[in-house]
Amino acid sequence: MNKYVVLDRDGVINRVTRGEYITSPEMIDLLPGAARAIAQLNAQGYAVIVVSNQQCVALGLLTQKGLDLVSESLRTVLRSEGATIEEFFYCTHLKTAACECRKPQPGLLLEAQRRFGFDLAATYFVGDMFSDVVTAKNAGCRSIFTLGGLDDELHKRGEPFPHMPEYIARDLADAVAYILAKDQIEA
Secondary structure: OOEEEEEOOEOOOEOOOOOOOOOOHHHOOEOOOHHHHHHHHHHOOEEEEEEEEOOOOOOOOOOHHHHHHHHHHHHHHHHOOOOOOOEEEEEOOOOOOOOOOOOOOOHHHHHHHHHHOOOHHHOEEEEOOHHHHHHHHHHOOEEEEEOOOOOHHHHHOOOOOOOOOOEEEOOHHHHHHHHHHHHHHHO
16 A cells, blocks of 8 residues: 555544543544544545554553554454554653654654655645644644544634644545545545
8 A cells, every 4th residue: 555544543543532541442432433434535546544642651650561552452443344544653652751652743653654655745634733733744644633532622712733734634534535525636
């Protein structure tokens, strides 16, 4: 595959509440339409990669092995609905760490790009936080902000984006419809 879409995990694929961490496979709760949206991308030749901050590991709430179990469980749930995640890239450092991999730094997107060789400028990054939009900008990706996630309230209050996303989507299904429509126009 030479077309890629990068997704944040919590608030885009999986339901989450601010301040809550997904620390076990039992906590996986797919957002409505998320699996179908990923399956649509896959059917149109897109590989899907997840890029997510998971400081729960550094906080001691979850081990790296536990995070891997959550990822594999999510992958299994999605696969049962015809959707495939190519790979998961996580920053497990504290938000106070000065690392290059924690969003909004572009490190994880750059690592994914090196590994899979996709064109960052032609790749969408879909996230539910303002920092995801900045991450996309910092990596040279196209960005889509999804409503209903962790920064939905900021958007509803009229907080300006630090960088305007290309598109504001109701959810992942709407984001995928936008991506596929743009793909047809730009083809």
